[in-house]
Amino acid sequence: MNELRKLTIKEKALQINLRRDIYGSFAEIGAGQDVAANFFKAGGASGTVAKTMSAYDMSFSDAIYGMSDRYVCEPRLLKMLEHEYSLLLERLPHLADNTTFFAFADTLEALNYERTNKPHGWIGLRFQTKPGGDYNECILHIKMRDNDALLQQQAVGIVGVNLIFGCFFITDPEELLVSLVDGLAPGRIGIDMFRLNGPDFAHVDNRLMSLKLVKNGLTRAAMFGPNADVLQPSEALYKKNVLVLRGRFRPVTHVNVDMLLTARRHFKREPDVDKSKIVVLTEITLNDLRADGEIDDVDFLARVDIICALGQNVMISNYPEYYKLVDYLSAITRGRKIGIILGIYNLQRVFEEKYYTDLRGGVLEAFGALFGINVKLYVYPALKANSKEVYTLDNFELPENLRGLFEFLIQNNKLENIKGANMDNLDIISDNVLAMIKAGESGWEDKIPRQVAQAIIQDCLFGYPCAPEQREEKIKKLALKK
Structure with a gap:
C-alpha cells in the first residue's frame, strides 16, 4: 500500500485506464470536467470512459436530472449518480459479465469572479467491486480553499482521481480517506463529510470515519445524527x-x-x-x-x-x-x-x-x-x-x-x-463513575440513565468486568427499577 500511495495522479489514472474491467461515466457540473480530463491526459482512456458530460445551464440540468431547489447539494449529487449509473446498466448489458461499472459525479460552486462566495462541492462515486455485483457508494463534501478558480479546478480533478483509485484499489477505509488529498499541498481541500456504504463496506462505521476526518486534519469539525447518519455541518x-x-x-x-x-x-x-x-x-x-x-x-x-x-x-x-x-x-x-x-x-x-x-x-x-x-x-x-x-x-x-x-x-x-x-x-462526577465501573463496584448504576447502564453491562463498555452469565441478571434488575 505504501507503494500505491506514492503514485502520481497521472499514474493512478493510467493504472485505471489499463484495467479493462473498470468502465464508467463522468458527470461534472460547476468547475469544468477536471476529473475526466486527468484520465484523457493519462492515455488509454477509451478503456475507462464510456461517457463524459456537463450540464451547466439549469434548464439542461433539470431536463436530465429532474428539478432541484439547489444545484450544489447532496440530493442533486445522488440524482446524478442514479441517472448515470442506471444508463450504464441499461445501455451496456453486453459488458456486464466482465465489467465493474462506475458512475462518477460532482456538483460544485467554484470561486466566483468577485471572489465573494465560499467555494464548496459534493463529489460521489457509485461503483461495483465485481461484475454483476450490487453497487457501493462513496460520498464526500469538500471545501475548496485555493484563492484562484483554476487552482480549485485542478484540486477537484486530483481529488476525483484519488476517489476513483481509492475505491477500486485501497481496502482500508482510513487509508482511502487520507488518500483523497494525495498530491495536494495541505489546506488546499477540506473534507467535512465522508460516507462509504454498500454491500462490500457493511463493516464500515461512518461515525468512526467522521472522527478520522478530524483526526487526520481534513476538517476541524464533523457531525452525525442520532440515527448514526453522517451529516454535513453547514x-x-x-x-x-x-x-x-x-x-x-x-x-x-x-x-x-x-x-x-x-x-x-x-x-x-x-x-x-x-x-x-x-x-x-x-x-x-x-x-x-x-x-x-x-x-x-x-x-x-x-x-x-x-x-x-x-x-x-x-x-x-x-x-x-x-x-x-x-x-x-x-x-x-x-x-x-x-x-x-x-x-x-x-x-x-x-x-x-x-x-x-x-x-x-x-x-x-x-x-x-x-x-x-x-x-x-x-x-x-x-x-x-x-x-x-x-x-x-x-x-x-x-x-x-x-x-x-x-x-x-x-x-x-x-x-x-x-x-x-x-x-x-451535583455530587455525581463522571470520572468517579468511570472508576466505579472499571472496579466492578456497585452503585454506579444509580448515577447514570438506565438505558446507559444497560448498554454498559450488555456490551461491557468502559472496562466493565462481567461474565456473560452475569449480564442478563444485572439487566433484568435494572429493568425493574423505576
Missing part, C-alpha cells in the same frame, strides 16, 4: 438555533442529561430563538478523546453509541477553545442564536488569561468571539470543593481585574444561571 446547522454541550461523556451521567434538558428550557424562552429550528449538539473534542492517551476507536464508539441512543446529535471537533467553536458555528448559523452549556468550573477556566497569551488582544479578543451578539452561555451549578455550598454565577470567584468584564457580561445577558437543576445530582 447543511445540518444552516440558519438554525444551536445549543451545544461539550463533554467527555465517559459515560453519560444524570448530570449531562439534566444540563441538556434544563438549558434547553432556558434557550427556548429566548426571544430571538425560533423553537422550530433548534438543533441540540453534544460535542466531543479531540483533546477529550485523547485524555487517556491515544484515541481508542472502541472507546469512541462506546461513547457515541450511548449518546445516539439518547437521541442526540454528535459533533467531533478540533476546537479546544470555546471561542473558536463559537466562531465556527456563527459562520454556519448566519446570525442565529447560539447557546453554550457549561459547568461553573469550566466557566472559571474560560476566564483564565493563560489560555489567551497567543492572541494580541488576550482575553478581550477571545471574548469578542465567544460573546458575540448572537451567543449566550448557560451555566450549570456545582458543589464547592469540600463543601455543600452551591457554586453559581451569584458567588462566582475570579481575579479582581476581571470582575468588571464579568459584570458587563451579566448585565448584557451573556451569562445566565441554569435554574431548575436537580441538586441531588
Whole structure:
C-alpha cells in the first residue's frame, strides 16, 4: 500500500485506464470536467470512459436530472449518480459479465469572479467491486480553499482521481480517506463529510470515519445524527438555533442529561430563538478523546453509541477553545442564536488569561468571539470543593481585574444561571463513575440513565468486568427499577 500511495495522479489514472474491467461515466457540473480530463491526459482512456458530460445551464440540468431547489447539494449529487449509473446498466448489458461499472459525479460552486462566495462541492462515486455485483457508494463534501478558480479546478480533478483509485484499489477505509488529498499541498481541500456504504463496506462505521476526518486534519469539525447518519455541518446547522454541550461523556451521567434538558428550557424562552429550528449538539473534542492517551476507536464508539441512543446529535471537533467553536458555528448559523452549556468550573477556566497569551488582544479578543451578539452561555451549578455550598454565577470567584468584564457580561445577558437543576445530582462526577465501573463496584448504576447502564453491562463498555452469565441478571434488575 505504501507503494500505491506514492503514485502520481497521472499514474493512478493510467493504472485505471489499463484495467479493462473498470468502465464508467463522468458527470461534472460547476468547475469544468477536471476529473475526466486527468484520465484523457493519462492515455488509454477509451478503456475507462464510456461517457463524459456537463450540464451547466439549469434548464439542461433539470431536463436530465429532474428539478432541484439547489444545484450544489447532496440530493442533486445522488440524482446524478442514479441517472448515470442506471444508463450504464441499461445501455451496456453486453459488458456486464466482465465489467465493474462506475458512475462518477460532482456538483460544485467554484470561486466566483468577485471572489465573494465560499467555494464548496459534493463529489460521489457509485461503483461495483465485481461484475454483476450490487453497487457501493462513496460520498464526500469538500471545501475548496485555493484563492484562484483554476487552482480549485485542478484540486477537484486530483481529488476525483484519488476517489476513483481509492475505491477500486485501497481496502482500508482510513487509508482511502487520507488518500483523497494525495498530491495536494495541505489546506488546499477540506473534507467535512465522508460516507462509504454498500454491500462490500457493511463493516464500515461512518461515525468512526467522521472522527478520522478530524483526526487526520481534513476538517476541524464533523457531525452525525442520532440515527448514526453522517451529516454535513453547514447543511445540518444552516440558519438554525444551536445549543451545544461539550463533554467527555465517559459515560453519560444524570448530570449531562439534566444540563441538556434544563438549558434547553432556558434557550427556548429566548426571544430571538425560533423553537422550530433548534438543533441540540453534544460535542466531543479531540483533546477529550485523547485524555487517556491515544484515541481508542472502541472507546469512541462506546461513547457515541450511548449518546445516539439518547437521541442526540454528535459533533467531533478540533476546537479546544470555546471561542473558536463559537466562531465556527456563527459562520454556519448566519446570525442565529447560539447557546453554550457549561459547568461553573469550566466557566472559571474560560476566564483564565493563560489560555489567551497567543492572541494580541488576550482575553478581550477571545471574548469578542465567544460573546458575540448572537451567543449566550448557560451555566450549570456545582458543589464547592469540600463543601455543600452551591457554586453559581451569584458567588462566582475570579481575579479582581476581571470582575468588571464579568459584570458587563451579566448585565448584557451573556451569562445566565441554569435554574431548575436537580441538586441531588451535583455530587455525581463522571470520572468517579468511570472508576466505579472499571472496579466492578456497585452503585454506579444509580448515577447514570438506565438505558446507559444497560448498554454498559450488555456490551461491557468502559472496562466493565462481567461474565456473560452475569449480564442478563444485572439487566433484568435494572429493568425493574423505576
